[in-house]
Every structure is written in C-alpha cells, then in structure tokens.
Amino acid sequence: MKKKITLLGSTGSIGDSALKVLDRNRDAFEVVGLSTESNIEKLYLQIKKWKPRAVGIVNPSAYAQFIKSYGSFIKAQKIKLFSGVESLENLAEQKADLILSGVVGGVGIKALLTALKLGRTVALANKESLVMAGELVRQCLKRYGGKILPVDSEHSAMFQCLEGQNGNSIHKIILTASGGPFYRYSGDLSKVTVDYALKHPNWIMGKKITIDSATLMNKGLEKIEAHYLFGVPLKRIEILIHRQSIIHSAVEFEDGSILAQLSHPDMCLPIQYALTYPERKPCPIARLNLARIKQLDFEVPDFKRFPALNLALLAAKSGGTFPAALSASNEIAVYAFLNKRIRFTEIASVVEQVLERHKNTGRTDLESILFADQWARSKAEETIRKFERN
C-alpha cells in the first residue's frame, strides 16, 4: 500500500524538496493533493506528473486564469478543484495518510486545525500556524489523536533526539541558530538591500523565512514552535548561535546527557524524515566529514542587535493573542521589506509598534486568534504607510 500524501504549498521551496523526495520513492508514495498560492503553470506540470485527485489554488485571479487555460483538462481527468483560502481546508479534508503543510504564514491555520480534528498526521513546515494557535493545536492533538511531524530542521532534530525517550524528562532544549547573513555584519543594517538579505549563508529556503532568519525573528518563532510541539516551558528552551548549521538542535536530559542531531544543512533531510517516518531511507545530501569540519562553534545570541528576537520572546511570554499579533504583523512587514517599501530595520519597528498597541484578551480560541491576526495585519499596514511617508 502506498502512503497517500497531500502537499499544501506544492509549488514553493518545501514543495519542491518534498516532490524530489517522493520522486525518489515512487513505489512507496502516491500524491493525492496539491496546492499553490498562484503559480498555476508549475501546478499544471505537477498535476500532469503526479495525477492527484484534488488540487487547490489560493489566489482567486490565478484560479480564474487556471480555469481558462486548463479547465477542460481538469474536467477530463476528473480532478477536484478548490479555490481561495478555503481550498487549503478543503484539501486537508480529503483522505490522505499524511498532509505536508508547506504554505507560508497564517493562511495555513485552518487547514492545520481541520486536519488535526480529523485525527490526521501533519508534517508541519508552516510554523506560523503553530505560533498563532499553539494552545488550540495542543488541545486538538489531545482530543482527536492526530499527530504533528516537524519539518523545520531544528524541530526535526529535537524530535529525533526525543525518540525512544518515553517520558524521560527534558532538562533543556538547545535551539541552534545560524544567525543568518547579518550576524557578523558590521555595516548599517538599515541600509542593507533585499538581495543581500536573501543570501542565507547555509540554507536554501523560501523568501519569507530567509528574511526571518536575517532578522532572527525566525528563531523567536521557532522557540514558540518548540514550546508547543514538545510541551517544554519557554525558560527551558535555550537559543544558541551556531554559525556552521551542523548541529540542528539538541536536547539535554535530567542526567546531564545531551543528544544532538547533526547533518549537512539541507532541507531534503528533515522533509524526507517526516515523509518516511519512522523509517530512514537513503538521502542524496552531502555527507558530513567531521575531520574536515574540525570544530563546531557556539555563542549566546546578540539580542540588542536583533530586536525582532526580543519581540518574539516577549510575545511568547505574554501568550494569549500576542503570538498571533506578532506573527501577523511580522508577515506584513517582511513582505513590505521584500517589496522595498520599508528598510530592513523597520521590520522589527513595525512589529514593535503593533505589539505596543495590542490589547491581549488572553484568549486562545480560534475566533480571538483570527481577530488578533486581522487586527495586527491592518495596524502593520498603517505603520508601514507611516514609515513610507518619512
């Protein structure tokens, strides 16, 4: 029996890597669902190759264009076609053994909750959903018996370190961070270009997460992600700068033992592990040569130079609707930077100004979270317009 896979965000960076893994293991997997935000040409090629039963297109005008160009093909193939943001939920409802969520941002939240309410297994790369609705996700997992397999490389590392540890209590999680392209940069961060910010030293990833890595917001989001995934208190998750990205994270147990997971930094590995779990299969990434690497370096992060990290930790501590407001305002600010509307350093300023005005209801139900999300998006947009005028 082949494992049936639905890929949310199949035309993005995670989708590309996932399809490469599936291509190498075609006798073990069947793709039953695919989705894109708006890359319809790429989606069409994927449909022809993988023959899914259902597809979704989030962007309405891309959907209209898709119908025009490929509508008769889809009809002839009897493929279910969904549109809009709801298409992600519609796809999550379709039968599958595993749903890989590789979409970017808060758009993935309802699909994640829908899948978990159906008791499904979700390979999660869409960390923003977990950051926004961590409490809710934990409740769903408990109540409906679904499962999350982390795809984020750090969380995949923690997950691997925790395997076979049944109930052994965790003393501390060590969340490693490359520091991104600007960690050693001595110039003026307010003047860095989009192209420069998109040059990550170790990882090839999508644009939003690459900017988040450059501001270190990503590490803050990942701390919240680890907190909810493994139920470890925030104060027991330590962020450690490790420029080489060889140790992807580590777990320290009560007896003082630290287990770590090491590999060449390549997203193919954590994606493949989530897809083939609990099995390990050959993976064509570069092998580590420890003798050549010789040494691994670590240091505590520079919180002053990277205020986004502090903001994330503050929002994490406050809880309630704060993480949702953080993630939503950051998303808007990152795209404003990518579209050259604001400076690099203004990403954190936008988030800060939104959080300063946010009134935390302390509630973690979906309605409150979505309300905070929408509120933060509009306040972020207002703040960006203010920056544009100056």
Ligand code: MG
């Ligand atoms: Mg990561």
